[in-house]
Structures are given as structure tokens and as C-alpha cells.
Amino acid sequence: MANIDTLQNSIGYRFHATEALEQALTHRSHGARNNERLEFLGDSVLSFVIARALYERFPKATEGQLSRLRARLVRRDTLAGLAREFDLGDFLIMGVGELRSGGFERDSILSDTVEAIIGAMYFDGGPEVTEEKILTWFESRLGELSLKQSQKDAKSRLQEFLQGTGAPLPSYEILETSGKSHEQTFVVACRSELLPEEAVGAGSSRRVAEQVAAQRALTLLESGGA
Numbered sequence: 001m002a003n004i005d006t007l008q009n010s011i012g013y014r015f016h017a018t019e020a021l022e023q024a025l026t027h028r029s030h031g032a033r034n035n036e037r038l039e040f041l042g043d044s045v046l047s048f049v050i051a052r053a054l055y056e057r058f059p060k061a062t063e064g065q066l067s068r069l070r071a072r073l074v075r076r077d078t079l080a081g082l083a084r085e086f087d088l089g090d091f092l093i094m095g096v097g098e099l100r101s102g103g104f105e106r107d108s109i110l111s112d113t114v115e116a117i118i119g120a121m122y123f124d125g126g127p128e129v130t131e132e133k134i135l136t137w138f139e140s141r142l143g144e145l146s147l148k149q150s151q152k153d154a155k156s157r158l159q160e161f162l163q164g165t166g167a168p169l170p171s172y173e174i175l176e177t178s179g180k181s182h183e184q185t186f187v188v189a190c191r192s193e194l195l196p197e198e199a200v201g202a203g204s205s206r207r208v209a210e211q212v213a214a215q216r217a218l219t220l221l222e223s224g225g226a
Contacts, residue, residue: 010086013121013133020124022093024116027109029095035116042119045127046074049134053142061147068152069145073138077205079111082137088113105180107205154214158190161221167194170217172210175200190217 004021008014015021020038028034050073054066061069072078083089089104092113103109121130135142152160158170176187186206189198190213199220201212 004091007086007088007091011117011133012136013125013129015120015124017124020120021117024120025088025091025093025113027092027094027098027103027113029098029103030093031095035113035119038116038119039112040119041122042115042117043074045122045130046115046118046134049131050074050138052131053135053138054145057142057145058147065147069147072145073141076107076111077208078141079114080107083110083114102180154211154218158192158214158218158221161218162192162194165194167192170214172213174206174209188213190214192217192221194221 004018007025008021023033024035024038026034028036047070050070051066054061054069058066058069088110092104092109094103094109098109118130118134121133162169170190170192173189173191174186175189177184179185183204185202185204186209187200187202188206188209189200190210191198195217199213199217201209201214201216203209203212
């Protein structure tokens with residue numbers, strides 16, 4: 001594992017007890033003393049801090065808008081991106097099998113570890129310090145948000161469109177996956193009986209690719225191209 005002081009410098013917080021940080025970095029594949037419980041706590045703390053920040057930043061937003069904005073910030077993709085900014089993969093403690101399979105690059109493990117670090121900070125420094133650090137980490141991402149981004153995503157809007165016409169729900173299928181595990185590209189097809197052909201989308205994850213495909217399907221349907 002790389003020097004833990006380097007990670008503390010990256011996250012902007014120095015632990016009073018580095019054992020807490022080491023536990024937060026320990027994947028369950030390494031043994032019974034791992035980061036799963038800290039991840040559980042950190043997930044809740046992160047959700048609350050982001051919810052409060054959004055509540056104060058967007059005083060005219062509805063509950064649904066706030067929920068969708070929060071989902072954008074606390075989702076796996078966002079947390080994994082934050083983890084890569086910290087070079088978190090260099091510090092993970094995991095079993096040999098998980099290490100060999102590229103677990104240190106996997107979005108799910110990276111995002112879970114970010115939540116575990118938040119849980120560890122909560123115990124080590126208290127709620128106020130933890131909130132301050134979370135808001136620092138997310139400052140640029142919060143600044144990029146707008147209420148336009150709180151609209152329902154393309155998959156939800158496509159589903160509502162088809163339901164309004166009485167058509168069956170769309171189906172999605174992965175056509176192709178390429179690239180290394182930490183920088184994969186997914187190609188997904190969206191199909192509906194109202195479309196003359198499948199709508200295809202590509203993205204850095206299956207979720208992103210499905211959204212792109214759904215948006216293309218919506219564009220076709222709403223323009224009468226189908």
C-alpha cells in the first residue's frame with residue numbers, strides 16, 4: 001500500500017487514529033475487519049450532508065427535484081470519479097484474488113471506499129468536520145448543478161411516453177463492451193414496438209449508455225420519426 005500520509009493530504013484530512021482510515025480502506029476480501037460497517041454509516045452521512053446543501057442552495061426546488069439532484073451527486077459514478085481524483089486505488093487493502101482481478105479499479109469498490117472514509121471521518125473528527133470535508137470535495141460538482149438537471153432522466157421519460165400510448169415498456173440490451181475495467185465503453189440498444197429500428201447509445205457505464213439510447217429513442221418518437 002502506498003504511503004497513507006499521501007492519501008490524507010489528498011483528502012484534506014489527517015486522522016487522529018490512522019487505524020480508522022486503514023479499516024476504511026480494507027475490502028471484505030481481506031478479512032473480517034473490513035470497511036462494510038463504515039460504508040453503511042458513510043452512505044447515510046453523505047446523503048444527509050448533500051441533501052442539506054441542496055436544500056439551502058435551491059430554496060424553490062420541489063422534493064422530487066432535490067431527490068434527483070442528490071441522486072446525481074451520490075451515485076456510484078460520481079463517487080468513483082472522486083476516488084480516482086484521490087488516487088484511492090493505490091491505497092486499497094484487499095485479498096490477493098480481488099487484487100489480481102483489478103478490484104482496485106472497480107467503480108463499485110472505489111465508491112464504497114469513499115463512503116467508508118466518510119464514516120471513518122465521522123467517528124474520528126465528528127459531524128461538523130466531516131460535513132466541511134464533504135462539501136469541499138463536492139464544491140465544484142455542487143456549483144455545476146441547476147434545476148434543469150433535476151428533470152426526470154431519459155429512461156423515465158421514455159417509459160412515461162410509452163405508457164401514455166399504451167405500448168409495452170422498452171427493452172435494453174448490451175451490444176458491445178470494450179476497454180479496460182476502469183475505462184470501459186458500453187454500447188446499448190433500446191427497443192420498442194413503436195420504433196422502426198433500435199436506438200443505440202454508448203457510454204462509460206451501462207447506465208450511461210442506456211440513458212443515451214433512451215434519449216435517442218425519445219427524440220425519434222417525439223419528432224414523429226417513428
